[in-house]
Amino acid sequence: MTRFASLDELRASCLDLPSGDEKAAASVAAREGMLTKPPKSLGRLEDAVAWLASWQGASPPQLDNVEIVVFAGNHGVTAQGVSAYPAEVTAQMVANFASGGAAINQLARACGAELRVAALDLDTPTADFTKAPAMDEAEFLEAVAAGHDALSPDADLVVLGEMGIGNTTAAAAIAAALFGGGGARFAGRGTGVDEDGLKRKRSAIDAGLERHRATLHDPLRVAAALGGRELAAILGATLAARHARIPVLIDGFVSTAAVAPLTKLRADALDHALAGHLSAEAGHRLLLQELGLHPLLDLNMRLGEGSGAAVAVLVLRAALACHTGMATFAEAHVSGKDA
Amino acid sequence: MTRFASLDELRASCLDLPSGDEKAAASVAAREGMLTKPPKSLGRLEDAVAWLASWQGASPPQLDNVEIVVFAGNHGVTAQGVSAYPAEVTAQMVANFASGGAAINQLARACGAELRVAALDLDTPTADFTKAPAMDEAEFLEAVAAGHDALSPDADLVVLGEMGIGNTTAAAAIAAALFGGGGARFAGRGTGVDEDGLKRKRSAIDAGLERHRATLHDPLRVAAALGGRELAAILGATLAARHARIPVLIDGFVSTAAVAPLTKLRADALDHALAGHLSAEAGHRLLLQELGLHPLLDLNMRLGEGSGAAVAVLVLRAALACHTGMATFAEAHVSGKDA
Numbered sequence: 001m002t003r004f005a006s007l008d009e010l011r012a013s014c015l016d017l018p019s020g021d022e023k024a025a026a027s028v029a030a031r032e033g034m035l036t037k038p039p040k041s042l043g044r045l046e047d048a049v050a051w052l053a054s055w056q057g058a059s060p061p062q063l064d065n066v067e068i069v070v071f072a073g074n075h076g077v078t079a080q081g082v083s084a085y086p087a088e089v090t091a092q093m094v095a096n097f098a099s100g101g102a103a104i105n106q107l108a109r110a111c112g113a114e115l116r117v118a119a120l121d122l123d124t125p126t127a128d129f130t131k132a133p134a135m136d137e138a139e140f141l142e143a144v145a146a147g148h149d150a151l152s153p154d155a156d157l158v159v160l161g162e163m164g165i166g167n168t169t170a171a172a173a174i175a176a177a178l179f180g181g182g183g184a185r186f187a188g189r190g191t192g193v194d195e196d197g198l199k200r201k202r203s204a205i206d207a208g209l210e211r212h213r214a215t216l217h218d219p220l221r222v223a224a225a226l227g228g229r230e231l232a233a234i235l236g237a238t239l240a241a242r243h244a245r246i247p248v249l250i251d252g253f254v255s256t257a258a259v260a261p262l263t264k265l266r267a268d269a270l271d272h273a274l275a276g277h278l279s280a281e282a283g284h285r286l287l288l289q290e291l292g293l294h295p296l297l298d299l300n301m302r303l304g305e306g307s308g309a310a311v312a313v314l315v316l317r318a319a320l321a322c323h324t325g326m327a328t329f330a331e332a333h334v335s336g337k338d339a
Numbered sequence: 340m341t342r343f344a345s346l347d348e349l350r351a352s353c354l355d356l357p358s359g360d361e362k363a364a365a366s367v368a369a370r371e372g373m374l375t376k377p378p379k380s381l382g383r384l385e386d387a388v389a390w391l392a393s394w395q396g397a398s399p400p401q402l403d404n405v406e407i408v409v410f411a412g413n414h415g416v417t418a419q420g421v422s423a424y425p426a427e428v429t430a431q432m433v434a435n436f437a438s439g440g441a442a443i444n445q446l447a448r449a450c451g452a453e454l455r456v457a458a459l460d461l462d463t464p465t466a467d468f469t470k471a472p473a474m475d476e477a478e479f480l481e482a483v484a485a486g487h488d489a490l491s492p493d494a495d496l497v498v499l500g501e502m503g504i505g506n507t508t509a510a511a512a513i514a515a516a517l518f519g520g521g522g523a524r525f526a527g528r529g530t531g532v533d534e535d536g537l538k539r540k541r542s543a544i545d546a547g548l549e550r551h552r553a554t555l556h557d558p559l560r561v562a563a564a565l566g567g568r569e570l571a572a573i574l575g576a577t578l579a580a581r582h583a584r585i586p587v588l589i590d591g592f593v594s595t596a597a598v599a600p601l602t603k604l605r606a607d608a609l610d611h612a613l614a615g616h617l618s619a620e621a622g623h624r625l626l627l628q629e630l631g632l633h634p635l636l637d638l639n640m641r642l643g644e645g646s647g648a649a650v651a652v653l654v655l656r657a658a659l660a661c662h663t664g665m666a667t668f669a670e671a672h673v674s675g676k677d678a
Contacts, residue, residue, distance in 0.1 A: 327440025
């Protein structure tokens with residue numbers, strides 16, 4: 001088991017990151033230029049294959065072992081009336097994942113991925129961040145470590161999803177702490193809170209930002225004070241994937257907020273991650289812009305669970321199928337561009 | 340074999356269209372509301388399943404038989420130097436389709452579709468539309484009929500693709516004829532023509548619009564005078580699909596221009612069609628806006644062949660998998676929204 005003995009030890013791991021393999025990416029691009037199509041006419045499909053190659057360090061890359069890991073956690077801030085659903089739904093949905101009834105079960109099968117679910121201390125919600133740090137340092141590091149250990153070392157690609165009633169409030173608080181703007185800027189309706197609930201959500205975020213103001217200069221302390229166990233686990237898993245050179249597809253607003261602190265420690269911390277989709281959750285577009293991420297899909301989804309990124313896996317499979325299966329101009333005896 | 344004896348007979352078929360099955364769509368929406376997710380949180384995936392149900396007249400809809408038909412044609416307007424590739428590439432790519440080396444071969448396999456290719460009189464290019472109508476009435480009706488007959492009556496969904504050197508020029512000319520603006524508005528770089536080639540393309544379109552000005556009030560004559568056989572076939576196949584209640588995924592700029600004349604005859608003519616993707620070809624965004632179509636994907640693709648729509652098939656499969664496979668709140672014992 002990974003153990004980070006302190007925030008400083010975790011921080012050191014966040015700062016010492018490997019780079020991608022530019023040769024593998026260049027090899028993909030060279031082959032793409034020989035395939036029977038106008039140059040770059042497969043657009044983002046071509047870019048995606050080069051990106052996979054860069055992080056897998058292999059040309060062609062492969063997608064034999066795609067993993068989806070969904071982390072679940074409970075949130076004390078639900079006491080502030082920030083969600084349209086009761087907190088027990090988190091555990092109920094974990095049971096639904098186990099019995100195969102959730103959206104992510106269907107999407108994992110559809111995209112040929114292995115699905116695993118990690119429920120993180122559901123019986124012990126994080127503290128209400130309007131009153132105390134959501135997690136103390138030990139709790140935070142334990143959740144980060146749980147995420148860090150959740151990946152198979154031989155995964156070719158990983159999707160990190162989340163389930164946690166109240167977690168769009170935590171996500172919006174993290175985003176506001178890192179990028180400014182307060183509760184009004186990143187809070188949205190989450191699972192469908194009404195107008196009064198949205199006001200409570202904004203107020204809770206502002207109260208949390210005020211309470212923890214002294215620690216907001218430290219991105220990891222932001223994640224501990226305002227986040228949640230499933231968000232910390234996604235941060236840990238994304239970090240572990242970088243060190244293991246496993247490309248990551250980021251899901252929606254909560255997942256993006258979970259990994260955002262990494263970019264405040266190192267601007268290139270998410271180069272091994274691609275935004276799978278743009279969520280309909282209000283703050284996601286803004287957060288992606290802050291991070292300079294360009295989502296593959298925009299399907300008005302806002303479910304979490306890794307669902308949007310799972311659909312994006314299908315796009316990557318299509319991209320790889322073209323890259324490996326197409327004939328070159330020479331093989332197919334097709335004339336190139338006019339001189 | 341379908342035979343339209345005259346443009347008027349074809350026009351009559353374009354005007355007498357069946358409607359979708361609102362009950363089937365409502366049945367899908369009702370089930371979506373019971374599934375273990377916040378209402379409408381799967382966004383366009385939910386809408387897509389309802390749309391499939393509406394046109395198949397079945398709830399749930401199915402995607403057992405998905406067909407991709409690629410039509411190929413040659414264009415006399417290539418004499419004007421409008422393409423980056425020589426005209427013989429059309430036939431070479433048809434051979435590439437036959438031997439399985441093109442992008443659409445890989446994408447058809449990836450999305451579980453049957454691929455068929457119909458080469459339409461490649462040895463007899465259409466006339467150069469700057470000098471004469473691309474097709475006379477008989478040639479046009481024959482190409483429409485070829486498309487009309489290309490569908491299997493038991494298809495659950497069809498993607499219509501095209502291959503034809505020079506056909507983005509034909510498509511831009513049709514779009515300009517229907518929606519105004521001349522050669523400058525819809526002409527783009529196609530397969531990658533240079534700046535001089537783009538100027539020649541715009542000039543050719545303007546010359547065609549001028550030469551055929553007297554007939555541009557008639558959308559079907561626009562398609563005959565400025566289009567091409569593969570575009571006419573896509574129009575015919577889209578019309579046949581409507582009458583057979585088969586939903587259609589539209590591909591890129593050329594395919595969209597091919598079916599645009601139908602909407603000038605009846606505003607709801609494309610209700611059974613969904614725009615699979617937004618192409619990077621310059622005129623596509625504008626043309627989709629004119630048609631009120633909202634593409635599912637935006638992946639910077641610009642290949643044609645049905646490639647963008649084939650990737651969109653994967654999204655529909657994911658959507659249907661969720662719809663049919665997910666548990667309801669009651670089945671999974673998950674609490675609903677707080678009252």
